[in-house]
Amino acid sequence: MPRSGNKRLLRAGAVLLLCSVLLSGCIRTQIFDELGMITVAGYDLLKDGNIRGTVVMPSINPEAEEKVQVMSGISLTSKGIRDKANLQSDKEVLGGQLRVAMYSEELARKGIGSIVDTLYRDPSIGSRVYLSVIEGQTYDLLTYKFKEEGNIGIYLYQLIRHNVEDDKIPSPTLHEFYRSYFSEGIDPYVPFLERKGDEVRIKGVALFHKDKYVGWIPPKEAFHIKLVHDAYRAGTYETSVDPERMGVKPKKKNTTGPDIQMVFDTLSSKAHVDIVSTNPLTYKVDVKVRTRILEMSIPLKIEQPEVLRKMEQALSENMKQDLAKVVAKMQKWEVDPFGFGELYRAKFRGARKLSHDQWHEMYRKSRFDYNIDVEIVRNGVLD
Amino acid sequence: MKINVQPKPTTTIAPYMTGFVVMSTQIRVGILGYQRVVAAESGHDAWISVAIAGLLSHLTIWIICRTLRHYPSADLFGIHRDVYGKIIGNLFSLLYILYFIAMAMVILRGYIEVVQSWIFPGIPIWILGSILLFLAMYTVLGGIRVITGYAIISVFITIWLFFDLYFTLEYARWHYLLPVMEADFKQLLKGALIMAFTSVGYEVLYSIYPYVGDKTRLHRHAQWGAFITNFIYVVLMIISLIFFSEGQLIRTIWPTLQIKTVVYFPFLERFEYLAISLWMLIILPNVMLYMWSASRGCKRMFGWNQKRVLYIIGAVIFIAMQFFVSRHAANYIIDRMSYVSLYMAVIYPYVLLLGVLIKRRWNRREDSSCRDPEISGS
Numbered sequence: 001m002p003r004s005g006n007k008r009l010l011r012a013g014a015v016l017l018l019c020s021v022l023l024s025g026c027i028r029t030q031i032f033d034e035l036g037m038i039t040v041a042g043y044d045l046l047k048d049g050n051i052r053g054t055v056v057m058p059s060i061n062p063e064a065e066e067k068v069q070v071m072s073g074i075s076l077t078s079k080g081i082r083d084k085a086n087l088q089s090d091k092e093v094l095g096g097q098l099r100v101a102m103y104s105e106e107l108a109r110k111g112i113g114s115i116v117d118t119l120y121r122d123p124s125i126g127s128r129v130y131l132s133v134i135e136g137q138t139y140d141l142l143t144y145k146f147k148e149e150g151n152i153g154i155y156l157y158q159l160i161r162h163n164v165e166d167d168k169i170p171s172p173t174l175h176e177f178y179r180s181y182f183s184e185g186i187d188p189y190v191p192f193l194e195r196k197g198d199e200v201r202i203k204g205v206a207l208f209h210k211d212k213y214v215g216w217i218p219p220k221e222a223f224h225i226k227l228v229h230d231a232y233r234a235g236t237y238e239t240s241v242d243p244e245r246m247g248v249k250p251k252k253k254n255t256t257g258p259d260i261q262m263v264f265d266t267l268s269s270k271a272h273v274d275i276v277s278t279n280p281l282t283y284k285v286d287v288k289v290r291t292r293i294l295e296m297s298i299p300l301k302i303e304q305p306e307v308l309r310k311m312e313q314a315l316s317e318n319m320k321q322d323l324a325k326v327v328a329k330m331q332k333w334e335v336d337p338f339g340f341g342e343l344y345r346a347k348f349r350g351a352r353k354l355s356h357d358q359w360h361e362m363y364r365k366s367r368f369d370y371n372i373d374v375e376i377v378r379n380g381v382l383d
Numbered sequence: 384m385k386i387n388v389q390p391k392p393t394t395t396i397a398p399y400m401t402g403f404v405v406m407s408t409q410i411r412v413g414i415l416g417y418q419r420v421v422a423a424e425s426g427h428d429a430w431i432s433v434a435i436a437g438l439l440s441h442l443t444i445w446i447i448c449r450t451l452r453h454y455p456s457a458d459l460f461g462i463h464r465d466v467y468g469k470i471i472g473n474l475f476s477l478l479y480i481l482y483f484i485a486m487a488m489v490i491l492r493g494y495i496e497v498v499q500s501w502i503f504p505g506i507p508i509w510i511l512g513s514i515l516l517f518l519a520m521y522t523v524l525g526g527i528r529v530i531t532g533y534a535i536i537s538v539f540i541t542i543w544l545f546f547d548l549y550f551t552l553e554y555a556r557w558h559y560l561l562p563v564m565e566a567d568f569k570q571l572l573k574g575a576l577i578m579a580f581t582s583v584g585y586e587v588l589y590s591i592y593p594y595v596g597d598k599t600r601l602h603r604h605a606q607w608g609a610f611i612t613n614f615i616y617v618v619l620m621i622i623s624l625i626f627f628s629e630g631q632l633i634r635t636i637w638p639t640l641q642i643k644t645v646v647y648f649p650f651l652e653r654f655e656y657l658a659i660s661l662w663m664l665i666i667l668p669n670v671m672l673y674m675w676s677a678s679r680g681c682k683r684m685f686g687w688n689q690k691r692v693l694y695i696i697g698a699v700i701f702i703a704m705q706f707f708v709s710r711h712a713a714n715y716i717i718d719r720m721s722y723v724s725l726y727m728a729v730i731y732p733y734v735l736l737l738g739v740l741i742k743r744r745w746n747r748r749e750d751s752s753c754r755d756p757e758i759s760g761s
Contacts (some may be wrong), residue, residue, distance in 0.1 A: 009520065009521060010521070012517075013517050013521055016513065016514070016517050017514075017517075020514055023510070028713060096653075113660040123500060123502075125502045126644045126645075126647075126652070126653055127641065127644040127645055128644070128645055128647060165506065173645075175554065175644075175645060176554070178631055179627060179628045179631050180628070181631075182628050182629075182630030182631040182634065183628035183629070183630060183631070184627075184630070218481060339556075342556070342558060342559070343558060346559070346561035346562060347561070347562065348562070349562050349565050350565070351425055351526075352427075
């Protein structure tokens with residue numbers, strides 16, 4: 001093709017490019033100083049059925065006394081709340097930096113599917129946002145003047161993040177919640193927070209049936225969810241053992257001493273769940289845990305192999321009992337955070353069409369066999 | 384119109400470049416969202432559908448190359464003339480030109496839709512459309528060598544975007560893939576046919592064939608390009624299936640981008656924004672090759688000035704894009720085009736090969752002196 005044509009087009013292109021450079025000034029700019037970045041949003045259910053949303057943005061004004069700006073609005077939808085927050089703010093309120101979304105217990109009980117959906121639908125919000133349920137009203141928690149936390153949004157984010165990374169609680173990201181919500185064979189779970197004095201603490205794990213909050217369990221029980229569901233690590237496990245089982249003679253005759261308290265840290269855990277029979281539906285849960293001893297309340301002769309064996313046995317036994325208790329509780333509550341339903345779907349052909357209700361019908365009647373194999377591989381630097 | 388064309392040696396491309404051309408035309412906007420439509424048909428066995436579609440594309444490329452081998456240096460328009468005669472041949476060529484133009488339009492519109500949904504909800508179609516079209520037309524004016532050069536650069540600049548899939552393994556639930564082969568054969572095949580729109584693009588081989596320097600090595604390189612594409616498609620499909628639950632995947636419009644929302648670096652919190660911006664480099668070679676093929680076809684058939692035709696095609700695409708404003712309308716035309724492309728790029732090459740074979744036999748019978756039709760054609 002002749003060069004002159006290139007030149008003419010180049011000229012036209014240069015004009016076009018110039019136009020686009022100039023016109024780009026017409027696109028709405030977003031200047032950082034004029035933006036309010038929401039870091040945490042809380043949602044409460046009011047008595048009249050409306051939702052009260054509370055959002056927290058860090059204040060970047062150095063003269064401001066408070067580190068954060070808190071705004072709240074009442075509306076039927078979460079985007080309506082954002083509009084109301086905009087009316088209270090000197091800055092444009094944006095959700096791109098959202099780290100934590102919180103829901104009050106009452107709202108969660110009613111179902112948070114639609115509110116979670118708006119978060120997931122919004123492309124400006126990443127899917128690594130943490131969800132949580134809190135005891136009481138989120139408004140009270142977010143407007144409370146914490147002395148030490150500074151920016152409450154980042155504080156809450158770090159609180160959840162380090163506990164997830166240290167394997168204390170299962171990961172509650174928006175993506176994982178939404179994934180479980182749209183899977184028929186597993187129910188979502190998020191951390192359960194409360195304010196205690198001047199601190200916020202993770203009280204446990206809130207469990208859902210579909211998108212409806214059912215109840216919460218302490219971290220000790222949540223450990224078992226991680227044990228069965230996550231393949232990597234399950235965190236620390238604290239247990240108490242009858243001293244006689246460990247071969248410790250009581251000092252006085254005919255009395256039993258206090259239980260031995262032991263704390264173990266799981267180095268790795270591997271769960272294998274298999275379905276051994278379908279009528280009645282029976283699961284065989286095989287868990288292999290490698291642990292190390294962190295703490296014992298009385299010194300035991302762990303250099304002796306038989307003591308170690310006994311300890312392993314006692315630990316397996318206790319873990320098995322605890323796990324059975326937790327599973328029975330989950331069955332009673334009709335929540336399946338373990339994903340037993342997904343395993344059922346993965347095992348049987350034609351189970352794809354199983355609905356959530358059908359699965360829970362089966363789940364209620366399911367039986368479980370446990371086989372927990374604990375191996376103590378380290379005992380610290382002391383014998 | 385001559386059936387065979389002999390471009391000057393200075394305008395030809397090396398055969399290995401066709402591998403890049405095939406790869407860069409196969410990967411475009413469709414890769415952002417194919418998982419969902421395939422999974423809607425064949426569920427968690429969707430990766431098998433994708434693999435079947437991949438095999439189908441290998442087979443189709445083989446068929447295309449077989450067809451082209453019968454000619455020393457012809458393109459699709461020449462073959463049409465040779466096989467069907469003047470009137471019907473031109474009709475088919477015209478249909479194909481329209482198809483090329485429509486494909487370029489759909490790709491551009493699809494990309495603009497992604498930008499509008501993710502980054503700039505308020506940006507009008509015409510701004511992005513005119514900038515992208517200008518870039519595409521400017522490169523097309525440089526000729527096929529510049530276009531293929533651009534395609535190669537775009538492959539190297541963007542191929543690393545797929546390595547971020549490593550981060551998603553943290554969220555993997557491998558049992559989502561079980562039980563394998565739960566979907567029946569019909570569902571798998573249906574999924575594979577829907578997948579076909581995502582993996583077409585190799586039909587540009589028809590129009591670049593005369594420009595390939597060493598034609599004997601064309602086939603091997605084209606297959607390599609397609610293999611890499613299919614490998615990426617299958618891996619991405621498997622990752623999507625273990626990353627999303629099935630219900631979630633079917634609701635997610637662009638799973639490939641949604642996957643990238645969990646990628647996180649301390650210096651870059653939202654990886655998908657970078658990916659969307661870089662995706663422009665991925666879609667541009669497609670638009671260029673389709674526009675080049677369409678304008679080339681007009682030149683070959685009617686002897687028009689290719690440059691002028693290119694401007695007209697650009698204007699047509701620009702105007703046509705304005706009719707599909709909403710996501711609904713854009714989706715509609717992309718859906719329609721996926722069916723059209725199934726016929727044009729996947730089924731039609733088989734028909735054409737049959738036509739070429741019949742024509743050859745016919746020639747041989749008619750010509751008692753057994754003249755080689757390859758020579759008689761040129």
